[in-house]
Amino acid sequence: MELSDYIRILRKNWLVIVATTLIGIATAAGYSLTRTPMYEASSRVFVSTQAGGTVQELQQGGSFALQRVGTYVQLAESPLVLNPVIAELDLGGTADSLAAQVSASSPLNSFLIDISVEDADPVLAANLANAIAASLTTAVESIEMRDEQTASPVQLSRVKDALPQANPVSPNVPLNLALGALVGLAAGLGIAVLRAVLDIKVRNARDVEALTDRPLIGAIPFDPKARERPLILEADPHNSRSEAFRTLRTNLQFLEMDGGHSFVVTSSLPSEGKSTTTINLALALADAGKRVALLDCDLRKPKVSEYLNIEGGAGLTDVLIGRARVADVMFPWGKRPLYVLPSGKIPPNPSELLGSKQMGQLLDALSKEFDVVLCDAPPLLPVTDAAILSRSTSGSIVIVAAGRTTTHQLNGALDALETVGGKVAGLVLTMVPTRGPDAYGYGYGYGGYGTYTTSQSATPPPAPAPAPPRARRSRRSAEPARQMTREPEESNLLP
Template structure:
């Protein structure tokens, strides 16, 4: 991962990181509140030697004291010193337990020993520190007194009496809160990075490039109202999503497909936006003046007729089994040069029909009669229909749902097409976010001259009635469009992708 990837991860998972930091602070606060406050008191003793007052003797005494002071410091926490303290104060502790509450230290190049004692009772902590100082003084004088004499050459003098502490030294609430926040922050960042590493869903162009070297020819932005505006190119032609379909149309026209101009729109799994992509791409091509044939080749769960509001009882299935002629069931839609062949009845053998010789003949005839042929096919992983159909067309356009399709699923879909020898014309990412770290970057070009409409609020009765009348009129115009006539079907308009054949072949 590069630095930009880590920044993107932090932007994506900032809520997790902040929540982890807050949890760390809360845990530290809870820990601090449940701890018993501990107070500390400190006393100090000065170590000196007794001798003559000459400079040489004083120097020797000072050197001796410094050499021995470390030993006296360690002696302060031994049972020899602590047992008299326990007896004097009547503590219900063992010397080992009291040693955990007492510490002794000595500053470098000094002969001062600092003795600190800790306890939940500040007064008792001061008494323990003073008692240890007294006991250490007595013990050192006893140890250092030479045999046959009553005077020790070493003297320990108390220079600071311990006083009860005014504030506890433990728990250190501010420090605990800071440490808790830092630990929570580190855990949050770790969770975010781990989540990103383990996340195999396709989110960016880089994720697509890591799976296949096929070109990414389009990216369709996410639209929260997509279910209400499936035909966005028709319903709202100035929206960023409509502009994305027009960009896909432009990229599709520049693909080198060896003269072919029939495409299968498919995906790895259902609900990735393949049907709406096929519909809006066909509309965008028709708006550009192309004669477009749109086939609903999803013979399992057809959606084209439902989206377009046309009759879908007869269609592709009837043509393939010889029950109807293509010019009788192919319907024009709206005022565009768009002709739709619905799926017809759902057959028991979709794969066999789509892979039949009749399907090949139909596609060949439609390619000669139209500038471009778009086939909406089932997803690749659940069934083999799309792979079989893609083999007979110029190429497959694979739809990838951003944040839903995994790299494994995309790889398996590409492999399914490669296995049958079908060509992958390109990939289209759908539902790409328009904001946030994974946004595709629509805000620069697609916002030019376009004002985003706010989500509709509660509308009045007149507004709802007007919308209903407009929708009814649009549906009437769409369904009332004349069916394509045989002469129209056989007319061979000049196609930008390939020159029409000299002699057309009848579909019959």
């Protein structure tokens, strides 16, 4: 993974990271508020020996005292020292319970012993520290005394009295909040990375490039109103989604497909924008002056006639079984050089019809009459129609819905095409977010470029060419369409 990938993960999961961090801070705050404040008081004792006046005696006494310091530290937390303190202050507890509040320590190579006591009452903590220091002094003198006539060679002197403290030592609220924030942040980052690792959906162009070496020839931005206006080039020609289809048109023209120009448009699963992409691509090609044949080869759930608002009762199935001629069922649509062949009635054997010899002959004939032939085919994973049809076309255009199609589904679709020997011309990413970490880079606008119209397309329209056969007019068809085309010779198409 590159740095940009980590940045994308952070941008994508920043809400989770912020939420876990706030939860960590709230947990630490709750813990701190429910703890009883504890106050600490410390007293200090100095250990000395009663040695002679010579240097050697002083050195021996110092060494003896230094050896004893470690023992006295442990003795400060023993019942021998704590029981008299309990009796003196009338605490009513045991030596073990009091020892849990006491800590004794000595700096390295030092004759000092620090006695610290924690308690909810700051005054009691100070009294306990002073009382323990005094009890330790008495206990050491009693232990080190050789007999009743000889004084103890070790003497403990209290050099610092414990005083009540105004501020508690625990809970340490700032420290707890900082730790809570760090733990929450770490948990959020862990969740973000885990989600990225376990995410198997195709979300951006990099995910597509990691799965296949076939080119990504287009990226169509997500449009929340796509269901209301599926033909975006008709509804809003200046929309960024419309421009994306024009970009797809340009990229498609640069594909090297052995001189062929017939494509089957399919996807892994339904609802990935296959039919709308096919139709809008056909419109974009027709706007550039290309003569386009649009075939609805989805003989299971046809959508082309519904989106284009044309009669679809007779069409491709009638041609394939010899019931009708192409000239009788192919419709010109609008004022563009675009002609549509609906699916016709749904047959009981779609795969057999699409893989028949008649279908191959039909595609060959249409390829000679039109600049581009687009076939809207069913998804690849549920049925084999598109894979079978791909053998008769120049290549397949696979639609991938960003955030919906999984890597397994896309791999399965590509494998289905490769199994039958079909060529993958390219992939088109649809429903791409226009904002956020997975955005493809839309939203440039056209404010500085003037008004865009289809007549200003970068590709000039070619000279008029023979049009496909005259047929029944659709409700969207207009009389000018007849005026701008001429009827082709029927011998060029299948009977």
